[in-house]
Amino acid sequence: MIIRAISEIRKSIFEIILIIAVLFSLLYLLLLEGIFIERVGFGGLEIETLYLKLDKKLIVEVGRLTLPPPQEGEGGLPEWIGEGINLLPRLFQRVEIDQVKIGDAPPLGLHYKEGHFRLHSDELEADLSLFSLRNTIYLQLHTLSLPPYSLTLQGSGRLSGGELSFAGDYRFHGIGGSLSLRKGERVEFLLSSHPFRLSELRKVLQSLPLDREIVEWSSERVQAERYQISQLWGSFDLEDPLGSLQMEGKGEGRGVTITFHHDLPPVRARKVLVTYRNDTLSFALERPTYLDKDLEGSMVHISRVGREGSSLTLHLRFSTPFDDGVGTLLESYGVAIPLRQLEGVVEGNLSIEIPFDTLRPDLEGYFHTGESLLSLDGTLLEAEELTLHLLNGRLTLHPSPLHLPPWASARAKGYLDFERGVGKVELEGLRISLERGGRQIVELEEGRGRLTIDLERGELRLPLLNLTYRAPEKSIVVDHIEELIFYSPLLQRILPDYGRVVCNLERGETLLEIEKENRVLWRGGRPITHFAVKVDLERERAWVNDFATISFGKRPRITIKGVTIDLTPLLEGERGVRCGGEEYLVALDRVLLKYGNHSLPVPSGYLNAQGGKMTFVDRLHRGSLSLTLQEGLFHLTASSISATTLNALLGVSLFRGGSYTLNGDGEKGRFMGRLTIDHGYLSDLKVVNNLFAFLNTLPALVTLSNPGFDREGFLVKRGEIDYSLQGDYLFLPRIDLSSDAMSLHGNGFIDLERGELHLKIKVETFTKLTSLLKKIPVAGYILLGDDGQVTTTVEIRGPLEDPKIRSLLPKETVEFPFHLIERTLKLPFKLLGR
Numbered sequence: 001m002i003i004r005a006i007s008e009i010r011k012s013i014f015e016i017i018l019i020i021a022v023l024f025s026l027l028y029l030l031l032l033e034g035i036f037i038e039r040v041g042f043g044g045l046e047i048e049t050l051y052l053k054l055d056k057k058l059i060v061e062v063g064r065l066t067l068p069p070p071q072e073g074e075g076g077l078p079e080w081i082g083e084g085i086n087l088l089p090r091l092f093q094r095v096e097i098d099q100v101k102i103g104d105a106p107p108l109g110l111h112y113k114e115g116h117f118r119l120h121s122d123e124l125e126a127d128l129s130l131f132s133l134r135n136t137i138y139l140q141l142h143t144l145s146l147p148p149y150s151l152t153l154q155g156s157g158r159l160s161g162g163e164l165s166f167a168g169d170y171r172f173h174g175i176g177g178s179l180s181l182r183k184g185e186r187v188e189f190l191l192s193s194h195p196f197r198l199s200e201l202r203k204v205l206q207s208l209p210l211d212r213e214i215v216e217w218s219s220e221r222v223q224a225e226r227y228q229i230s231q232l233w234g235s236f237d238l239e240d241p242l243g244s245l246q247m248e249g250k251g252e253g254r255g256v257t258i259t260f261h262h263d264l265p266p267v268r269a270r271k272v273l274v275t276y277r278n279d280t281l282s283f284a285l286e287r288p289t290y291l292d293k294d295l296e297g298s299m300v301h302i303s304r305v306g307r308e309g310s311s312l313t314l315h316l317r318f319s320t321p322f323d324d325g326v327g328t329l330l331e332s333y334g335v336a337i338p339l340r341q342l343e344g345v346v347e348g349n350l351s352i353e354i355p356f357d358t359l360r361p362d363l364e365g366y367f368h369t370g371e372s373l374l375s376l377d378g379t380l381l382e383a384e385e386l387t388l389h390l391l392n393g394r395l396t397l398h399p400s401p402l403h404l405p406p407w408a409s410a411r412a413k414g415y416l417d418f419e420r421g422v423g424k425v426e427l428e429g430l431r432i433s434l435e436r437g438g439r440q441i442v443e444l445e446e447g448r449g450r451l452t453i454d455l456e457r458g459e460l461r462l463p464l465l466n467l468t469y470r471a472p473e474k475s476i477v478v479d480h481i482e483e484l485i486f487y488s489p490l491l492q493r494i495l496p497d498y499g500r501v502v503c504n505l506e507r508g509e510t511l512l513e514i515e516k517e518n519r520v521l522w523r524g525g526r527p528i529t530h531f532a533v534k535v536d537l538e539r540e541r542a543w544v545n546d547f548a549t550i551s552f553g554k555r556p557r558i559t560i561k562g563v564t565i566d567l568t569p570l571l572e573g574e575r576g577v578r579c580g581g582e583e584y585l586v587a588l589d590r591v592l593l594k595y596g597n598h599s600l601p602v603p604s605g606y607l608n609a610q611g612g613k614m615t616f617v618d619r620l621h622r623g624s625l626s627l628t629l630q631e632g633l634f635h636l637t638a639s640s641i642s643a644t645t646l647n648a649l650l651g652v653s654l655f656r657g658g659s660y661t662l663n664g665d666g667e668k669g670r671f672m673g674r675l676t677i678d679h680g681y682l683s684d685l686k687v688v689n690n691l692f693a694f695l696n697t698l699p700a701l702v703t704l705s706n707p708g709f710d711r712e713g714f715l716v717k718r719g720e721i722d723y724s725l726q727g728d729y730l731f732l733p734r735i736d737l738s739s740d741a742m743s744l745h746g747n748g749f750i751d752l753e754r755g756e757l758h759l760k761i762k763v764e765t766f767t768k769l770t771s772l773l774k775k776i777p778v779a780g781y782i783l784l785g786d787d788g789q790v791t792t793t794v795e796i797r798g799p800l801e802d803p804k805i806r807s808l809l810p811k812e813t814v815e816f817p818f819h820l821i822e823r824t825l826k827l828p829f830k831l832l833g834r
Helices: 002-033 079-091 198-207 212-221 324-332 481-487 489-494 568-572 643-650 686-695 699-703 767-773 777-784 809-831
Strands: 035-042 045-054 058-067 092-102 108-113 116-120 125-133 136-146 151-160 163-172 175-183 187-191 222-236 246-258 267-277 280-286 299-303 311-320 339-343 346-355 362-369 372-376 379-383 386-391 394-404 408-417 422-436 439-454 459-462 467-470 475-478 498-504 509-515 521-523 530-536 541-544 548-551 557-561 564-566 583-595 598-610 613-619 624-630 633-641 659-667 670-682 713-726 729-738 743-751 756-763 792-799 804-807
Touching: 079 092, 079 125, 136 163, 151 175, 175 198, 198 212, 198 222, 212 222, 212 299, 222 267, 246 280, 311 324, 324 339, 324 346, 408 439, 439 481, 481 489, 481 498, 598 643, 633 643, 643 659, 643 670, 729 756
Parallel strands: 058 092, 557 583, 564 583
Antiparallel strands: 035 045, 045 058, 092 108, 108 116, 116 125, 125 136, 136 151, 151 163, 163 175, 175 187, 187 222, 222 246, 246 267, 267 280, 280 299, 299 311, 311 346, 339 372, 346 362, 362 386, 372 379, 379 394, 386 394, 394 408, 408 422, 422 439, 439 459, 459 467, 467 475, 475 498, 498 509, 509 530, 521 564, 530 541, 541 548, 548 557, 583 598, 598 613, 613 624, 624 633, 633 659, 659 670, 670 713, 713 729, 729 743, 743 756, 756 792, 792 804
């Protein structure tokens, strides 16, 4: 049975082999001629239009090959794929498949010949070689081109256990470099580049799903002459390559120009280091400069690249004066700080974040400076240490000592709120010492106050001094200077009833308007009570109303014209006249000086004052007048002056014609001097009228001689009067007056308080009578005496308005005969010369 069974098996195997041999023989004969199959399918695989032919090796042509999609969870490669790849060069001479369709993937054309695979589709062109070893497929990628992405690859790789790795070169939108690639759950890549240009970078950025602002900043705002990628790592999901793209890397650009803002000059840098990580693109600048400013350490960040909420952040670091360049930079982003730095530098660290969806900047920065000279809207400030913190529209001043040279200092802290348009600065230890011309104008020690700021109106207000600074006009205004009196020694002397000050810093002009009770300066018979003082600091001049001009300098000069100056309040005040240490020159033009009942017209004169010394000089049409006051003492010299000037000085209308000299020395209420008369008339004085009316009644006047008194008055050819003022008494120790007719000699005093006169006058003979009698020697001696003169003495007493004249005439009348007998008896001896 066993032998029979074995015999049957052998018979069956032989029949099968024979059938297979016949079939293969038939297939071989068919392949030599070529086989065309319309459609075939099995196990999920479908082939349309299959053509087989045997030449040296098998030739396969397929119109369409459809493969089932890979099942989820499949790992690694089926072993037959690797074995099939190795069999391909042995079995197939050429394989051409017009379309390979795998699942929903786009159809792909496949061409195999002599170990080369060529793939092509609308999105792919490839030329590669494959071989398999130990379940690993190795590939040599001769070229791979992805036209939609402007990407080409070249290199080698392997596929093992469902993972693909590749290393080679790439070219992407004209940018070339090396690339390594690995496909696992995601596709990961690592690449670097050769140097490339800005135009090539723009093409790359435009091909990526990036926000327009990101593209603008990366290729328009930041531009370099040459770029290079040092290293770029990334990964993506094949199902959504661009949407799932993640990258980290760094590169650099050389010869960089960065435009932070369209209204600003660009920043230039030697090199920019570009880093991309965690969806943030960072630009670190090497040797950056903005205008002439060093911005070393500055950076630019673009965060959340390609995602919602992406934004740009500028980190600017600079060590430079806070000048117009820095100010314009801040103003471009909506923050106007009216601060400029003239000396020193500020260490600045400023961050500007700009969300791409709103483009509304978010600013924060710190500014610190040491000793420096600043300008705040044209006002100079000295800072020892100054720290500012900027947060959006709010600028905070940390406690810092500030000086307003040379007259103010304080420790300040506060803020400026640009969004609300207000600001407040607290001032501690406020010290103000404003001095001009040796006079203290404002003086404040260790004060406290608050500076309020209205940014919309451009006003700074210091309520402590009622002071307002108006930035648009660059002016300082004090509307009620009476509130300044407590801090102003100058105003304490002036004590204005009302006043205001407007100081224009740009034009260097100051206008001071005050209402003040005044008894010194008069015009039109009324005291001047409104004073408008305009000061031009640039020209060093000032104007007071329309009657005074002041020139500043080492020797201040004041010109006063067309007013009346009443010196009585000045000279009779408790403090009198005081001058500072500077020298003042006061020119008087058509001014009337008054003192009590005395007045003096001054056509042209000047007053020189320095320290405690004051000298007045009047350049008169005739003669000159000089008055010096020093430490309560005065010296008066009036030489060859007119009767008009003398009457004005003395407050009388006594003198007419002639020339006069008046001297005086002393102090208030106690002085002495001399009056000299040269061919002048004494007139309009009750004393003189009464005196000559009385003299005309004397017997000696029977000669009918002219006493020298007529309608013009009493002509004094030469006269001297010594005087001395002692309190309420004016003493006249010597009176000598002479004319063609007679001479008067006497002394006395005047009680000024009571207005009473006490004089004793000796009247000497009339000159015409004595001249006649002297021609008769004997008669002249007998009648006139040894000196050839007849004399009489009178006493003048009573009120100045109408004094009484009393004479010793009875005594003289009685004694006259005895004098005559005596001279008669002595005549022989005189003739004999004894």
